Amino acid sequence: MKPAPLIVGAGPAGIRAAATLVRAGLRPVVVDEAPAPGGQIYRQPLVPDGRSPEARYGSEAGKAQRLHAEFAGLLNRIDYRPETLVWNLGQGAADLMHAEKTTRLAYDGLLLAAGATDRILPFPGWTTSGVFTLGGAQIALKAQGVSIGERVVFAGSGPLLYLVAWQYLTAGVRVAGVLECAPFSAKFNLVQGFFHEPRTVLLGLRYAAALRMAGVPMRFGASDLAVAGETRVTGIGWQEGRRKYHLACDAIGFALGLKPETQLADLAGCAFAFSPRDCAHLPTRDGAGRSSVAGTYIAGDGAGIMGADAAERAGERAALALIEDRALPFDAARAILLEKQLATMSRFRDAMAKAFPFPEDWSIADETLICRCEEIAAGEARAAIRQFGSTEINRLKAVSRLGMGRCQGRVCGAGIAEILAEESGQSLAAVGRLRGQAPVKPVPLTLLDTLPEAAE
Amino acid sequence: MSARFDVAIIGGGLVGTSAALSLARSGRSVVLLDKGFCGAQASGVNYGGVRRQGRPPEQLPLAQRAHGIWPELARLIGIDGEFIRSGHLKLARDEADMATLEAYAARVAEFGLDLELIGRNSLAERFGWVNSSLCGASFCAGDGHANPRLVASGFAIAARRTGVDVREKTAVTGFLRLAEGFSLETETGATFSVRYLVNAAGAWADTFAALAGEPVPLTRIYPSMIVTEPVAPLMSVNIGMEGGGIYARQAPHGSCIIGGERGAVLENPDFSRPTGEGARTIMNRTAEIFPALKHAQAIRFWSGTEGAMPDRNPVLGLSSTMPGLIHAFGFTGAGFQLAPGVGEVIADLVRMGETNTAIDAFSIDRFFAPTTKTARIPYGSGAGLLPQPEKTGVPS
Amino acid sequence: MSLFKRLIRMDQPPIGFFLDGKAVEGRAGDTVLTAILTNADAVRASDVSKNPRAGFCQMGACQDCWVTLENGERLRACTTLLTAGLRVVTGRAA
Numbered sequence: 001m002k003p004a005p006l007i008v009g010a011g012p013a014g015i016r017a018a019a020t021l022v023r024a025g026l027r028p029v030v031v032d033e034a035p036a037p038g039g040q041i042y043r044q045p046l047v048p049d050g051r052s053p054e055a056r057y058g059s060e061a062g063k064a065q066r067l068h069a070e071f072a073g074l075l076n077r078i079d080y081r082p083e084t085l086v087w088n089l090g091q092g093a094a095d096l097m098h099a100e101k102t103t104r105l106a107y108d109g110l111l112l113a114a115g116a117t118d119r120i121l122p123f124p125g126w127t128t129s130g131v132f133t134l135g136g137a138q139i140a141l142k143a144q145g146v147s148i149g150e151r152v153v154f155a156g157s158g159p160l161l162y163l164v165a166w167q168y169l170t171a172g173v174r175v176a177g178v179l180e181c182a183p184f185s186a187k188f189n190l191v192q193g194f195f196h197e198p199r200t201v202l203l204g205l206r207y208a209a210a211l212r213m214a215g216v217p218m219r220f221g222a223s224d225l226a227v228a229g230e231t232r233v234t235g236i237g238w239q240e241g242r243r244k245y246h247l248a249c250d251a252i253g254f255a256l257g258l259k260p261e262t263q264l265a266d267l268a269g270c271a272f273a274f275s276p277r278d279c280a281h282l283p284t285r286d287g288a289g290r291s292s293v294a295g296t297y298i299a300g301d302g303a304g305i306m307g308a309d310a311a312e313r314a315g316e317r318a319a320l321a322l323i324e325d326r327a328l329p330f331d332a333a334r335a336i337l338l339e340k341q342l343a344t345m346s347r348f349r350d351a352m353a354k355a356f357p358f359p360e361d362w363s364i365a366d367e368t369l370i371c372r373c374e375e376i377a378a379g380e381a382r383a384a385i386r387q388f389g390s391t392e393i394n395r396l397k398a399v400s401r402l403g404m405g406r407c408q409g410r411v412c413g414a415g416i417a418e419i420l421a422e423e424s425g426q427s428l429a430a431v432g433r434l435r436g437q438a439p440v441k442p443v444p445l446t447l448l449d450t451l452p453e454a455a456e
Numbered sequence: 457m458s459a460r461f462d463v464a465i466i467g468g469g470l471v472g473t474s475a476a477l478s479l480a481r482s483g484r485s486v487v488l489l490d491k492g493f494c495g496a497q498a499s500g501v502n503y504g505g506v507r508r509q510g511r512p513p514e515q516l517p518l519a520q521r522a523h524g525i526w527p528e529l530a531r532l533i534g535i536d537g538e539f540i541r542s543g544h545l546k547l548a549r550d551e552a553d554m555a556t557l558e559a560y561a562a563r564v565a566e567f568g569l570d571l572e573l574i575g576r577n578s579l580a581e582r583f584g585w586v587n588s589s590l591c592g593a594s595f596c597a598g599d600g601h602a603n604p605r606l607v608a609s610g611f612a613i614a615a616r617r618t619g620v621d622v623r624e625k626t627a628v629t630g631f632l633r634l635a636e637g638f639s640l641e642t643e644t645g646a647t648f649s650v651r652y653l654v655n656a657a658g659a660w661a662d663t664f665a666a667l668a669g670e671p672v673p674l675t676r677i678y679p680s681m682i683v684t685e686p687v688a689p690l691m692s693v694n695i696g697m698e699g700g701g702i703y704a705r706q707a708p709h710g711s712c713i714i715g716g717e718r719g720a721v722l723e724n725p726d727f728s729r730p731t732g733e734g735a736r737t738i739m740n741r742t743a744e745i746f747p748a749l750k751h752a753q754a755i756r757f758w759s760g761t762e763g764a765m766p767d768r769n770p771v772l773g774l775s776s777t778m779p780g781l782i783h784a785f786g787f788t789g790a791g792f793q794l795a796p797g798v799g800e801v802i803a804d805l806v807r808m809g810e811t812n813t814a815i816d817a818f819s820i821d822r823f824f825a826p827t828t829k830t831a832r833i834p835y836g837s838g839a840g841l842l843p844q845p846e847k848t849g850v851p852s
Numbered sequence: 853m854s855l856f857k858r859l860i861r862m863d864q865p866p867i868g869f870f871l872d873g874k875a876v877e878g879r880a881g882d883t884v885l886t887a888i889l890t891n892a893d894a895v896r897a898s899d900v901s902k903n904p905r906a907g908f909c910q911m912g913a914c915q916d917c918w919v920t921l922e923n924g925e926r927l928r929a930c931t932t933l934l935t936a937g938l939r940v941v942t943g944r945a946a
Contacts, residue, residue: 033912033931035933040911045881046881046882046883046933047861047864047880047881049860049861049864049881050860050861051860087732088732088735088757090720090729090731090732091720091731095732102732102736104732104733117909117911117913117914118909127898127903127905127908128903128904129855129893129894129904129905129906130855130893130906131908132906132907132908132909132910133908133909133910133914135909135910135911136907136908136909136910136911137910139910139911140856140886140910141859144881144882144883144886145858145859145860145861146856146857146858146859146886146889146890147856147857147859148855148856149855149856149857150857171859172859173857173859231893231894231903231904232853232855232893232894232904232906250855251855261913267729269722269723372898372908372914372916373899373915373916374709374899374900375898375899375900375901387535387613388609388610388613389613389616392493395493395496395609398495398496398500398605398609399605399606399609401709404683404756405685405755405915406685406753406755406915406916406918407913407914407915407916408755408756410913410914411908411909411913411914411916437756437757437758438729438730438732438735438756438757439735439754439755439756439757441912441915442685442753442754442755442915442918442928443739443753443754444739444751444752444753444754444926445684445739445740445742445743445749445750445752445753445754446739446740446743446750446751447736447739447740447754448740449733449736685899685918686899686900709900710899750924751920751924751925751926752926753918753926
C-alpha cells in the first residue's frame, strides 16, 4: 500500500489542503507544532478563556470559526498529529518528534504549509527584555490574553503593525505610539490595492483611523530605531529625517513584514529563487504549488507572503495538484478558478509590498547585535566579511558563526544578508540564503525512538 | 592565451591551500583552482580533531611534521583557528579495548607521542564528566582540536595574501602533459600553462588521477556530525573512542561537536545529509557517555564528503606516469591534522623532487603493482596489523 | 517586576510554580512564558553576555525562551503549558 500524503502545518493552507485531500478519498497525515489547528493567524487559546471569536479574531472571526469547524469535521478522516515537529526530512520520509519521542514516517506526497515568522532587521537594544515581534505581541494577546506591557509602542512596517496596535487599543492597553518605518507617501499604493481587495484596505484604514481617534501618535518614515533601557525597555528613540524623537514605553512590538519558513522545503531538496517582492530566496513553484521536486507541494505564507485568504486557496490548489499527480479524478474547473483568485491576490500583494516596502537603507551600527543566539555584533560580522573576503552567506556563516545558533538563522538571516550585501557590494539576491539544516528546531539529545525495537 | 604559473593546484581544501601557501612563500607562482569555494568540502566541515593518537604508524612521520606547524598557525596564516592543544583522550569501553590501546601505545612508542595509559579510577578522577562505566583511556597530551571552518578559510586567505592566484568556482575540466609541464582547461574558459600540477581534489581527485592514467579505487564516505547548543565548559579534551562509535570536542563558545555515524548520499553524489536515525544515534550516545549533557539540545547536524582509499592511507607523492604531477588526496579520517604537513611535503616535492618526510607508504602505484611495492614500504600498510584509526571512518 | 499584564483569565484557577526558588502563581491555560513574565521581567540570561532575555517571537521560532529547571531539564517557555510545581531557574536571581 502506498503511504499517505503528509501535510505539514494546520493553518489556513494546511486545513484547506487536508479537506481537499479527504474529499478525494485520501487520508492525509497532518502534522502541526501547535496543540490546536488554526496556524498563527487563527490560533486558539490553550484553555477556553471566555472570549468570543469576535473578541479574539476581530473581523476574521467568521473565517476562523469556519476553518476550525472544517478541521474538526475532518478529524476522523485524517491522521492528525498536533504538538509534533518535523525535525528532519529526507529519502521520502519525515522524522517527527512528539513529547521527546521520534518516529519516522514515510509519505507519498508532501504538502508544506509551514507559514511564516516576523521579518526582523536589528537595531540597538532589540534584544532587550520587553521587545517582541509584532506576531509575538499579537499571540500574547490573542492566545494568552496578556499584553506585552502597560505602555506599548509598535514599530516597523506591514499591515500587522496597524492591526496589532488596534487590537491592543481595543483590548484596553495603552498604545504609546505607532512608528512606521516606511514613508507616508508609500501609502498611496493602497489605492492600487483597493481595486483588488477593497475590504482589506478599508479594514486597515479603519484600524489607523481608530488609533488616530484615540490619540495614538502615528509616525511615518521612522528610521534609526533605538531601544532605551538596560535590563528592560524604558523607551524607544527614532529619527525622522534628521530630527530625533523619543517615547517612553515598557514594551515594543516590532517587525518588518513577514518571512516564509522555508527550512523544510530546503531539506526536501526544492529549488529556490530570489523573490524581489519578498526580498528573500523562496522555493520555486508553479501556479498550482508544485515545487521543483516531484511530489512536493508548497502552499501558504511558507511559499511567499500572501496572507491567510490566499493561503486557504493555495492550500486547496496544491492539494488538487497532488490529487491530479496521483492520477485521481480532480476538479479542473475549481483549480482554474483558484489560480485566477490567487493571481488577483498576488496583484494585491504587489500593492501591499509597495505600501509597506522593506527598508532599503536600514543602517546597522557596528555595536548592534545581529545574531541574538550567538550574540555576534554587526561589527564582528563586517570584520569577518573583510578578513575572509566573504561574498556568500553560508561561507560567512562558516567563519563567523552568524546563523549557527538555536534559531538556525530564522531571526538573524535577513540582517546578515543586509550586512553582507552592503559590505561586499552585492545585491540581496547575490549573497544567497542560509541553507536549511536539520534539526529544523532544537531536539533533545535523549530523543527516543517511539519503537526502539524496530530500529535497525 | 594561457596564463603561466610555476604550479597549478587543483582543489582549495586544506591540502591545496597549505601547499599553495608554502610554495608562494618560497617564491613560486601558483594558481589554485577550486570548483566551488575554498574549504567548503571536507577540509571545512570535518570534525576538527587535531589528533595523532590512533593513526597507523606509517602516518606518524607526516603527523609529526604537521604537529610542529599547528601551534604556529597565528604566525603562518594570521589566525589561530581556535586551535587548542587540549590533549586527546581515547576511551576504552572494556578490557579488550584497553588492551588494544596498550598494544598501540607500545607499537608507536618510537614516534614520541608520549601516550599515557589511564586506568578506570584515574579516568574517573581526572575526567569525571565521562561516564564512569568506561574502563580506561589513552591520553595524548600534545593533541588537540581546532575549528576547521576557520582553519580552512584561513589558509585560503593567507595563500591569496601571499600572492597565490586563487580562483574559486573554476572547475578544471581537463589537463594535458606537454613537453614542459602541463596545460589546464577550466569550466570558465580560462586556461593555464604550468610546470607542476598538484592533484589535491579530495573526494574528486580520482577523476584527475584517471586522466594521468592512474585509476585509483577512491571511494567516498560521508561522516555525520551533530552540534549541541552552547553549554557550560565541560569537555576539557578532544575525545575519541577505541573501535569508533563517537568522537567529541567542545568549541570555545560552548557548543559540543560530536560525530560517529555516516550521512546518506543525495541524488547528486557530491552531497550528503545526516540521516535522522544516524543523528539520533550520535545524540543518544552523547547523552550516555557524557551524563552532564543529558538535558542539552542538538541544534545542527551536518555531513561532509571525504575521499577514502581502501587501505585507509592517503595517496601522497609523485605520479607514477607523469613527471611534474603530484597527488595528494584520500585523507579521510586524517586530513585535518595532517594537511599543514602535507602542504610542506608537496612544496618539497615541487622544489626538490623529494622530501625528508617518510611518505613511501602513500605512493599511488601501490594500487597498480602491489607485489613489487610492499617490500619498500617502511612500516607496512598497517591494514590488518594494527587497530584502524576509528572503525567508523572518523574525519580526523 | 512583571513584564506582561494579564487582561483576561483572571478567574482561572491559580497554578503554583517556583521561580528561582520563590513560590509564585500562574493561571490555568498559561504558557510557561506567560506565567514567568507575569511575575518577572526575564526568563533567562543570554548565553554569552548573560543579559536578561524574555523571549521574542512567542511562536516557537526564535528559540530565545528556552528555560532551565532546577533538575537541569530544558523547556521552551512559549510553547509549553504551565504545570503545577515547575521549578524554573532564570539565572537572574536579583
